[in-house]
Amino acid sequence: MKAHYYPSTDSEDVEQAPCGSWLGEGSSLTGFWGNVTCRRCFKSKGKITSAAEADEDFIVKQMGEMADFISAQESKRTTL
Numbered sequence: 717m718k719a720h721y722y723p724s725t726d727s728e729d730v731e732q733a734p735c736g737s738w739l740g741e742g743s744s745l746t747g748f749w750g751n752v753t754c755r756r757c758f759k760s761k762g763k764i765t766s767a768a769e770a771d772e773d774f775i776v777k778q779m780g781e782m783a784d785f786i787s788a789q790e791s792k793r794t795t796l
């Protein structure tokens with residue numbers, strides 16, 4: 717049984733771990749490095765972690781754009 721690192725909680729349809737291993741019967745995913753037993757995950761830990769952080773940056777940026785959009789909509793509404 718190998719535990720791969722996977723930072724997201726939405727892991728139901730995941731077929732491939734971030735380390736590149738295909739997930740089979742004997743594989744599981746964990747969001748905690750302390751539970752990871754896959755060597756490939758440890759090897760690519762830096763890459764996986766920075767990818768997860770880039771994802772977060774993207775989400776934060778997207779949320780900022782969404783907030784801008786909403787406030788733009790609201791100011792449009794108040795001027796009507």
Ligand SMILES: [Zn+2]
Pocket residue numbers: 719720721733735736737754755756757
């Ligand atoms: Zn792995």
